[in-house]
Amino acid sequence: EAGVAQSPRYKIIEKRQSVAFWCNPISGHATLYWYQQILGQGPKLLIQFQNNGVVDDSQLPKDRFSAERLKGVDSTLKIQPAKLEDSAVYLCASSWPQDTQYFGPGTRLTVL
Amino acid sequence: GENVEQHPSTLSVQEGDSAVIKCTYSDSASNYFPWYKQELGKRPQLIIDIRSNVGEKKDQRIAVTLNKTAKHFSLHITETQPEDSAVYFCAASRGYSSASKIIFGSGTRLSIRP
Numbered sequence: 001e002a003g004v005a006q007s008p009r010y011k012i013i014e015k016r017q018s019v020a021f022w023c024n025p026i027s028g029h030a031t032l033y034w035y036q037q038i039l040g041q042g043p044k045l046l047i048q049f050q051n052n053g054v055v056d057d058s059q060l061p062k063d064r065f066s067a068e069r070l071k072g073v074d075s076t077l078k079i080q081p082a083k084l085e086d087s088a089v090y091l092c093a094s095s096w097p098q099d100t101q102y103f104g105p106g107t108r109l110t111v112l
Numbered sequence: 113g114e115n116v117e118q119h120p121s122t123l124s125v126q127e128g129d130s131a132v133i134k135c136t137y138s139d140s141a142s143n144y145f146p147w148y149k150q151e152l153g154k155r156p157q158l159i160i161d162i163r164s165n166v167g168e169k170k171d172q173r174i175a176v177t178l179n180k181t182a183k184h185f186s187l188h189i190t191e192t193q194p195e196d197s198a199v200y201f202c203a204a205s206r207g208y209s210s211a212s213k214i215i216f217g218s219g220t221r222l223s224i225r226p
Contacts, residue, residue: 033214042118042201042216043156056213091155099144099205101214103155 002026004104006092012110018080021107025073025094031055033101034067034077035091043091049075079109087111114139116204118217126225131192133220135202136184142204145178145185146214151198159200160187189222197224 005024013019025032030051035043046065048056051072060067064083069075079086089108093101115138125131137145143164148156162169162176162185169176173192178185185204189196199221205214 040219042219044216045213048213100146100158100161102158105155 004092004094004102006090006104006107008107009105010108010110012112013082014112015084016081018078019082019109020076020078021090021092021109023075023077023092023104025075025092026096026102029094029096029102030072031095032069032075033093033095034075035093037089037091037106039088046077082109082111084111114142114204114215116202116215116217118202118220120220121218122221122223124223124225125192127192127194129192131187131189131196131222133187133200133202133222134184135186135204135217136182137204137215138183139204139206139215140183141206142183144205145176146203147174147176147187148201148203148216149198150201150219156201192224194224194226197222 007022011019032049034046036046037043046060047067049069052069065079067077087110089106091106092104095101116135118135146161147159149159150156160171160174160176162178164180167178173190175188199219201219202217203214
């Protein structure tokens with residue numbers, strides 16, 4: 001079984017620039033999550049999708065972050081404009097329908 | 113709001129000894145408690161989980177116990193080995209509820225001394 005795929009693996013941008021991350025969940029997994037993990041901390045949920053609908057985005061900074069999951073499969077997370085404090089690893093995870101989550105390798109974002 | 117507290121934040125044990133990590137949760141409706149291991153620069157990997165209908169679960173050298181009354185659960189690693197060195201995260205969620213989310217603890221950095 002293929003795992004959760006993410007790209008890019010690393011991204012370096014300057015503050016105020018835009019960036020987008022892509023996630024392809026495990027085939028058949030209806031639930032998709034985006035997490036932000038700052039160095040030395042646990043993952044913090046940004047947004048949770050059930051198929052292509054948003055279940056929880058209460059911790060998503062909506063003034064600069066957006067996410068979509070068209071067709072209920074792949075998802076993209078965008079930051080526009082980026083701030084220094086956005087430097088973190090962005091993890092995507094999927095599960096069916098809730099319960100055990102499988103994580104992707106993450107995208108390490110550095111904002112200069 | 114919902115919260116999961118994890119202790120200790122760092123733990124160093126002699127190889128071969130046992131390690132115990134403890135978590136408490138605030139949402140009494142939580143019924144699913146996974147534990148993840150994250151090695152440096154890698155993704156979190158599920159190592160064991162427990163549901164609220166059981167009090168203990170064991171898988172080789174790893175065991176998890178749950179006390180729903182006290183709202184706490186613990187990870188026990190016996191006969192620790194160097195490859196057990198990693199950051200461990202506990203988490204709690206309402207499981208199958210589509211309106212629930214999983215809350216992670218802040219992590220425990222476990223170091224195994226040779």
